[in-house]
Amino acid sequence: MQKLHVIKIGGNVIDNSENLHRFLKDFTALEGYKILIHGGGKVATLVSESMGVEAHMVDGRRITDIDTLRIVTMVYAGLINKNVVAQLQHYGTNAIGLTGADGDFIRAKKRPVKTIDYGFVGDISDNSINPENISKLLEAGFTPVFCALTHDGEGQLLNTNADTIASALAVALSKLYETTLVYCFEKKGVLHDINDDDSLIRDINPERYDQLKADKIIHSGMLPKMDNAFTAIACGVRAVIIGHSDDLGQLKGGHSFGTRLSN
Numbered sequence: 001m002q003k004l005h006v007i008k009i010g011g012n013v014i015d016n017s018e019n020l021h022r023f024l025k026d027f028t029a030l031e032g033y034k035i036l037i038h039g040g041g042k043v044a045t046l047v048s049e050s051m052g053v054e055a056h057m058v059d060g061r062r063i064t065d066i067d068t069l070r071i072v073t074m075v076y077a078g079l080i081n082k083n084v085v086a087q088l089q090h091y092g093t094n095a096i097g098l099t100g101a102d103g104d105f106i107r108a109k110k111r112p113v114k115t116i117d118y119g120f121v122g123d124i125s126d127n128s129i130n131p132e133n134i135s136k137l138l139e140a141g142f143t144p145v146f147c148a149l150t151h152d153g154e155g156q157l158l159n160t161n162a163d164t165i166a167s168a169l170a171v172a173l174s175k176l177y178e179t180t181l182v183y184c185f186e187k188k189g190v191l192h193d194i195n196d197d198d199s200l201i202r203d204i205n206p207e208r209y210d211q212l213k214a215d216k217i218i219h220s221g222m223l224p225k226m227d228n229a230f231t232a233i234a235c236g237v238r239a240v241i242i243g244h245s246d247d248l249g250q251l252k253g254g255h256s257f258g259t260r261l262s263n
């Protein structure tokens with residue numbers, strides 16, 4: 001089996017042009033098949049509020065009414081995706097920018113209304129990604145760059161968390177490739193103390209994760225990220241790394257970095 005890296009980059013890195021450029025250069029230098037997924041929640045919130053549309057998040061998910069959907073479509077599929085693709089072309093990666101609607105690569109279902117109406121937020125279910133179709137792009141020499149939008153197959157775009165898209169892509173593609181999922185953000189990895197980069201936790205298994213959650217060492221945005229990561233491992237992804245975008249270059253020599261999750 002050939003190797004594949006599925007790499008997600010978070011909103012705080014996208015927001016910092018120096019970090020973003022360093023990351024995109026290191027991403028280009030990484031050999032073999034790769035797919036990039038970017039978030040951009042922070043930029044979407046800024047643009048939304050500048051247009052007079054208040055941003056609401058519940059459990060790390062954006063309440064996406066029709067005005068918010070229009071804004072996130074402009075920001076994720078337009079502003080961020082096309083800038084990332086243009087920079088990657090500049091560094092020498094033949095990137096192709098995509099939403100889940102392009103090529104029918106990622107379908108999702110609008111989240112049903114229970115106690116909360118999330119609006120146009122999509123959940124990805126099993127078999128909603130066809131890995132063979134994405135593989136055709138990889139084999140043709142393209143590097144897919146996905147933003148945080150999916151579609152329902154009936155003409156409706158949906159907003160889907162970028163960590164979830166990365167995990168779902170990694171799981172689907174692990175049927176064809178030996179896949180490593182990498183979550184890059186602005187910290188060294190999962191930390192004992194989020195203000196101390198020297199407090200990196202190098203390995204976490206599900207038992208340790210339960211303990212770290214109970215001790216409130218892991219909280220907020222890191223919770224859904226870890227849940228997505230453990231789901232990926234349970235479903236066939238070979239390894240998951242959570243670490244700083246500046247350290248991606250370490251993968252080049254076959255080294256690891258940040259926090260490594262295992263079963």
Ligand SMILES: Nc1ncnc2c1ncn2[C@@H]1O[C@H](COP(=O)(O)OP(=O)(O)O)[C@@H](O)[C@H]1O
Binds near residue numbers: 217222
């Ligand atoms: N133990 C921890 N170690 C590192 N970050 C943590 C931890 N617990 C909570 N966090 C928070 O999780 C955030 C990352 O989640 P999120 O903002 O969703 O990431 P992304 O930028 O990739 O979208 C960090 O910025 C940090 O504030």
Ligand SMILES: CC(=O)N[C@@H](CCC(=O)OP(=O)(O)O)C(=O)O
Binds near residue numbers: 012038039060061163
């Ligand atoms: C449904 C939902 O919440 N979608 C996310 C998609 C962007 C994202 O995931 O961005 P980060 O990775 O930068 O957080 C949102 O709109 O914020």
